[in-house]
Amino acid sequence: MRNKTDTTTPRGATTAQPRDFRATRFYAALTRALAPRGLSPEDLCDLDDAAARRLLAEYGAMFLAVEGVRLPAVLVFASEAEVERFQREARPRAATIKGVTFELQGAALDALLAAREEALSAGLELTPRDGAEAARRTYADTLRLWDSRVRPALEHWAGERRVEPAEAERLQKLAPDEQLAEVLRLEERGVFFSKDFSKSILHSVAAPGASQHLAMLAFDVAEFTDARVRETMARRGWFQTVLSDLPHFTFLGVREKDLPDLGLRRVAGCGQTFWVPDLE
Ligand SMILES: [Zn+2]
Structure with a gap:
C-alpha cells in the first residue's frame, strides 16, 4: 500500500464520511459477508x-x-505478535518472480500466478513492485512506512507554522492509534500527510496495523499503468480497492460484475478504476 511517487490524486482528495455508517450499502453488504464467518462489522472495530x-x-x-x-x-492489528499469529494461521505460500520471493495467502497466490501466466501469454509482464514488500508485510513494516510520511510532514507543517513546533513534537511521540486520530483531524483542515503534502496519508500508506498487506491479500504491481495488466488482474479476482493507491491490488476472489452487489462502488480516477466501499 505504498506509492513512492505520490503524484497521482486530485489535490486534497479525501473519502467523504456518511452521517450514519450503519445506513450505508457497504455496511449492509459487510454484515452479510461476515455472517458466515461468525463476525459482524462491530467485531472489526468501534464504529x-x-x-x-x-x-x-x-x-x-x-x-x-x-x-x-x-x-x-480486527480492522487494525495492535502488535507484531497479533500479526504473526494471524499470518501463521493463514498459512501463506511463497512464489518467486524475477528473483523476488514474496508471500500471499494460497488462494490469492494461485490467482496471481494465473494472472501472470495470462499476462505473459499476451506478451505482457506482471511483476512485484519494490521487492518482497509488494506482498506480505510485517507490523514493523507498516510502522516504518507510516513514520516515513508522518515525520517529514510534521517537519514541513511546523516549518510552515500550520502546526506549532511544540505540537508537532508532541504528535511525533504519540502511540500509533492516538497519532492516527490526530493526523486525520489535521487533514480535515487541509494539513495533509502524504509524501507531497497534497492528499490524505491513507491514500499513500496504510495506518499502522491496518494494511491489507498484513492480511496477505494485497499485491503491488510494477506494471500498474498498463490497462491490460489491470484487466488481467481483475479477471482473476484482484481489484483496486484503495482509492488512488495506484499500484495496489486486493484479492477478493469474485467476479467484477458481482462487486456492486458486494457493496462496492466503481470510482474512476487517475485513469484507473477503483472499487471502493459504497457509503451511499
Ligand atoms: Zn499495496
Whole structure:
C-alpha cells in the first residue's frame, strides 16, 4: 500500500464520511459477508470512533473476500505478535518472480500466478513492485512506512507554522492509534500527510496495523499503468480497492460484475478504476 511517487490524486482528495455508517450499502453488504464467518462489522472495530470508520471506509473492501480466504478478526492489528499469529494461521505460500520471493495467502497466490501466466501469454509482464514488500508485510513494516510520511510532514507543517513546533513534537511521540486520530483531524483542515503534502496519508500508506498487506491479500504491481495488466488482474479476482493507491491490488476472489452487489462502488480516477466501499 505504498506509492513512492505520490503524484497521482486530485489535490486534497479525501473519502467523504456518511452521517450514519450503519445506513450505508457497504455496511449492509459487510454484515452479510461476515455472517458466515461468525463476525459482524462491530467485531472489526468501534464504529462509534471516527478514525475507525475512516479506516473501514478506506481499507474495508478486503473483508468482502470469498470464503476460502482467511480474514483478520480486527480492522487494525495492535502488535507484531497479533500479526504473526494471524499470518501463521493463514498459512501463506511463497512464489518467486524475477528473483523476488514474496508471500500471499494460497488462494490469492494461485490467482496471481494465473494472472501472470495470462499476462505473459499476451506478451505482457506482471511483476512485484519494490521487492518482497509488494506482498506480505510485517507490523514493523507498516510502522516504518507510516513514520516515513508522518515525520517529514510534521517537519514541513511546523516549518510552515500550520502546526506549532511544540505540537508537532508532541504528535511525533504519540502511540500509533492516538497519532492516527490526530493526523486525520489535521487533514480535515487541509494539513495533509502524504509524501507531497497534497492528499490524505491513507491514500499513500496504510495506518499502522491496518494494511491489507498484513492480511496477505494485497499485491503491488510494477506494471500498474498498463490497462491490460489491470484487466488481467481483475479477471482473476484482484481489484483496486484503495482509492488512488495506484499500484495496489486486493484479492477478493469474485467476479467484477458481482462487486456492486458486494457493496462496492466503481470510482474512476487517475485513469484507473477503483472499487471502493459504497457509503451511499
Ligand atoms: Zn499495496
